[in-house]
Amino acid sequence: MKTSDNDSTFNICYSSVIKKDTVLLNALMFGDSVKGSLGYKLYEKDHNNGSLLGKMYGDTLKATCTFMVKGSESIQEVIFLRKESLFVEGITSRKTVNGKIVFADPQKIHFDGLVLKHVPCK
Template identity: 35%
Template sequence: MNKLLSIFAIVISVLIASCQSDSKKNTTVDSSIMSNQQAPYKSPDECFIYTNNRDTATLLMYGSADKILGELRYNFYEKDKNSGVIYGFLKGDTITVDYKFQSEGVYSHREIVWVRQGDKLLEGNGEVYQDNGNVKFKNKRKLTFGNGVVFTKIKCK
């Protein structure tokens, strides 16, 4: 229950901060993502970690059927840390999410696509564009996977 409340608080905080940002961006959240979630959550459904030298990232996912909600944190050496919430959809072996995050006091929004291969999630890389301040992929069919961040499933704590 505490995790669910934490995620809900993060989502609300991000949305409030987005409304108060200097750029005055309009962001729409699909509330149906949360409407079919099974609550209360005592722990995430799946947990993942990425490590490469001094770079780390963690991903906690809560989901039911084709809908995904979670928390994501990147901590790359000598780069700004960022953390926030993800929400999106699972279709086949592909997970597409919107990542609303804060880095150095600035709130941002970008699209992330992962392909599941067994216990791994391979993050997609490709050409991006900005749409009203949100970073999106130009063509998801041209994404490359496996040459960047690869999350490995771990036991949730």
């Protein structure tokens, strides 16, 4: 029996399809923790599929995504704001610190990036 929202475990799936570009977030939420995958399939660019590990802070998902790019590992911060049935990607300048791509100034993140819509999990 579920005693609070923090005891729940469920799948979340969100997708964005714009012309020939597709982004898919597929994850398992347990309490405020999120673990899953984030994939970018951008037309005429490298496809990036990575493992996602993060946490919900209210309506904000802060996570680290590990991608394999051209045979080497790339670790980067990602952030999404949940708005009703959408996740909106946070955008700002980035820098590399100790081999990890991080937000250069987290105070300047603006949520007007890709918009992912809730979709049924497959």
